[in-house]
Amino acid sequence: MNNKQRGLGKGLSALMGSVPGADQLRKPVGYINKEIAGSRPASEADILRIPVDMIEANPFQPRMSFDQESLEELASSIKTLGLIQPITVRRVSSGRYQIISGERRYRACRMAGMTMIPAYARDTDDRGMLEMAIVENIQREDLDPMEIAMSYQRLMDECSLTQDQMADRVGKKRATVANTLRLLKLPVKVQHDLKVGLISPGHAKALLGLEDPAMQERLCDLVITGGLSVRELEALVRKCREGSPVKTDAASAQAAELPEQYNRILTSVGRFFSKDISIRRNAAGKGTMTIRFSSDEEMSAFLEALESIQ
Numbered sequence: 001m002n003n004k005q006r007g008l009g010k011g012l013s014a015l016m017g018s019v020p021g022a023d024q025l026r027k028p029v030g031y032i033n034k035e036i037a038g039s040r041p042a043s044e045a046d047i048l049r050i051p052v053d054m055i056e057a058n059p060f061q062p063r064m065s066f067d068q069e070s071l072e073e074l075a076s077s078i079k080t081l082g083l084i085q086p087i088t089v090r091r092v093s094s095g096r097y098q099i100i101s102g103e104r105r106y107r108a109c110r111m112a113g114m115t116m117i118p119a120y121a122r123d124t125d126d127r128g129m130l131e132m133a134i135v136e137n138i139q140r141e142d143l144d145p146m147e148i149a150m151s152y153q154r155l156m157d158e159c160s161l162t163q164d165q166m167a168d169r170v171g172k173k174r175a176t177v178a179n180t181l182r183l184l185k186l187p188v189k190v191q192h193d194l195k196v197g198l199i200s201p202g203h204a205k206a207l208l209g210l211e212d213p214a215m216q217e218r219l220c221d222l223v224i225t226g227g228l229s230v231r232e233l234e235a236l237v238r239k240c241r242e243g244s245p246v247k248t249d250a251a252s253a254q255a256a257e258l259p260e261q262y263n264r265i266l267t268s269v270g271r272f273f274s275k276d277i278s279i280r281r282n283a284a285g286k287g288t289m290t291i292r293f294s295s296d297e298e299m300s301a302f303l304e305a306l307e308s309i310q
Helices: 012-016 022-026 068-081 103-111 126-139 145-159 163-170 174-185 188-195 201-207 213-226 230-241 249-255 260-270 296-309
Strands: 047-051 087-092 096-101 116-122 277-281 287-291
Touching: 068 103, 087 103, 087 126, 096 103, 096 116, 096 126, 126 145, 126 163, 145 163, 145 174, 145 188, 163 174, 174 188, 174 201, 188 201, 188 213, 201 213, 201 230, 213 230, 213 277, 260 277
Parallel strands: 087 116
Antiparallel strands: 047 116, 087 096, 277 287
16 A cells, blocks of 8 residues: 655645646735836736725716615725735826725725735726726626616716617617616615515516606505515516506505504604605515604704613
8 A cells, every 4th residue: 555645735836836836826915015006017916906095986987875884894804904906996097096996895995994905006097997897796696687787788878889889788688778778767765665675586577567757656656565486476467468457555554564663763763854754664574664854953863862871
């Protein structure tokens, strides 16, 4: 029996020692110092270390909101491990830089107290920056359906792309792009409910089978308050298209009954506002709370009450 020690037991050096150029592979990625941040990188592998106050937000950012809790978690990770994936920027006038991709990472770095941020620098015009920013965000697949639809439309409008060219840019089928763009035809209220997750893309697609915006909104409300599945909604849409009567008001009122604790919230919070507040909740307990206020003083009084609880 051969008792010779195998390569795996000798560590990484045993594995890479015979690889041509292994010493180069072991070298870490180089960082260009702050003092020469205004010059061109020596190679595509080089990364600039740029002061945070020299970096500007992306004016073409397709993302509409950044989750605060998620940013705080990323900032905590960056404090511990550093920024693993550099952001990508472009040079603009006066030695400043604009973010092409990685604004979420940039914000988290600032929260983590970093004064210098590693970044790849690219040379591109406004159109190229818009295209790279949108495509990068779409490919990360963490935009909501309405952000994706509006990003597709913006890219087509401002970069003069057809749906076929758009599909090639983002690596999607043309039918997928076309169906996503159709979401922009829904009433604004339905778009909002899709954006915040009260209905699914499947529900939204089913509602597109109707042309009457008022009926689309009524059925959307029924999905939220009644917890309808996509198949149940599709059945209602078929009935509407066939001209059969569909009762939505009574069903909605019954399903919209709120648990007692929700009514207590409405009463307690409502004391601070002269305008109405409302809660929308589906059968699964998911929903939104809307507060309408008429002045800064109302919000200040509400904040003071909240802080006094702590």
